[in-house]
Amino acid sequence: EPEVTQTPSHQVTQMGQEVILRCVPISNHLYFYWYRQILGQKVEFLVSFYNNEISEKSEIFDDQFSVERPDGSNFTLKIRSTKLEDSAMYFCASSEGRINEQFFGPGTRLTVL
Amino acid sequence: AQSVTQPDIHITVSEGASLELRCNYSYGATPYLFWYVQSPGQGLQLLLKYFSGDTLVQGIKGFEAEFKRSQSSFNLRKPSVHWSDAAEYFCAVGTYSGGGADGLTFGKGTHLIIQP
Numbered sequence: 001e002p003e004v005t006q007t008p009s010h011q012v013t014q015m016g017q018e019v020i021l022r023c024v025p026i027s028n029h030l031y032f033y034w035y036r037q038i039l040g041q042k043v044e045f046l047v048s049f050y051n052n053e054i055s056e057k058s059e060i061f062d063d064q065f066s067v068e069r070p071d072g073s074n075f076t077l078k079i080r081s082t083k084l085e086d087s088a089m090y091f092c093a094s095s096e097g098r099i100n101e102q103f104f105g106p107g108t109r110l111t112v113l
Numbered sequence: 114a115q116s117v118t119q120p121d122i123h124i125t126v127s128e129g130a131s132l133e134l135r136c137n138y139s140y141g142a143t144p145y146l147f148w149y150v151q152s153p154g155q156g157l158q159l160l161l162k163y164f165s166g167d168t169l170v171q172g173i174k175g176f177e178a179e180f181k182r183s184q185s186s187f188n189l190r191k192p193s194v195h196w197s198d199a200a201e202y203f204c205a206v207g208t209y210s211g212g213g214a215d216g217l218t219f220g221k222g223t224h225l226i227i228q229p
Contacts, residue, residue, distance in 0.1 A: 033216060035216075035217075041221070042203070042219045042220060042221040042222060043157070043203060043205075043217075043219040044219070045216030045217060045218065045219075046216075047216075048215065048216050056215065056216055058216065091156060091157065098215065099145060099164065099207070099215075101147065101159050101162050102159075102217060103159070104149070104156045104157040104158075104159075105156055106155065106156040107156050
């Protein structure tokens with residue numbers, strides 16, 4: 001069964017460093033998403049991406065964040081200068097259509113020291 | 114803006130007993146609704162979804178949910194829980210908007226504990 005994959009599973013970084021989180025969505029899906037979950041809290045939407053551009057973003061997704069689909073398979077989230085409060089689990093998701101279920105990857109746990 | 118409320122932070126149920134997890138949403142039109150389950154250290158797995166039509170939807174692992182427009186609710190039920198159902202359950206709402214890809218809004222989750 002096709003699935004969304006994410007790498008790395010765990011990333012530790014120093015405050016102020018740049019990180020890139022990687023995702024491979026399901027191959028025939030057209031819509032891509034990033035969410036985050038701070039420990040013990042709810043899952044929060046960050047950004048959606050369609051047709052090679054950002055479709056929607058939340059207020060969390062400020063200028064420190066960017067997304068890219070560098071090739072036909074990968075979808076990345078970059079945090080330019082990490083802060084302590086960026087420590088969270090980051091989930092990638094994809095969907096076949098705009099109004100379809102979103103399939104989530106296993107997540108990348110980001111720890112900022 | 115839409116919102117989701119899961120009023121129960123923790124629920125403890127005996128194995129074999131029935132289960133109902135509550136979810137209420139706030140949105141001005143008909144949303145589309147989901148229940149996801151998250152086991153410790155794992156990602157989110159879709160249990161079931163409602164887009165339109167029959168208000169009682171069946172999902173995986175024996176779960177079902179009923180959409181009640183008048184109560185703005187989408188409660189999750191299971192007639193007999195198993196120890197493997199212990200997990201965090203999230204209700205989520207999506208909305209129809211102008212042509213973009215819609216992010217889901219999640220509730221805070223309900224932690225389900227199964228007693229032997």
